[in-house]
Amino acid sequence: MAETPITPPENTWKCSNCGNTVVQAAPPQTCPVCRQKCEFLNVTCYQPDCGFTGMDNRLKPAK
Numbered sequence: 001m002a003e004t005p006i007t008p009p010e011n012t013w014k015c016s017n018c019g020n021t022v023v024q025a026a027p028p029q030t031c032p033v034c035r036q037k038c039e040f041l042n043v044t045c046y047q048p049d050c051g052f053t054g055m056d057n058r059l060k061p062a063k
């Protein structure tokens with residue numbers, strides 16, 4: 001049996017402080033934008049109705 005390395009899926013994390021989004025497997029310790037230890041919300045979209053943009057449209061900041 002060949003061992004296949006499992007690549008963790010990329011998640012989209014949104015900073016609860018400044019709204020910055022980071023796409024990586026795990027949420028960062030500190031936000032690269034506001035440089036705070038923010039709470040990062042997982043806004044990764046797994047549903048086809050948001051267009052596979054990688055982010056749930058319902059969680060996007062309104063502009």
Ligand SMILES: [Zn+2]
Nearest residue numbers: 015018031034
């Ligand atoms: Zn931030």
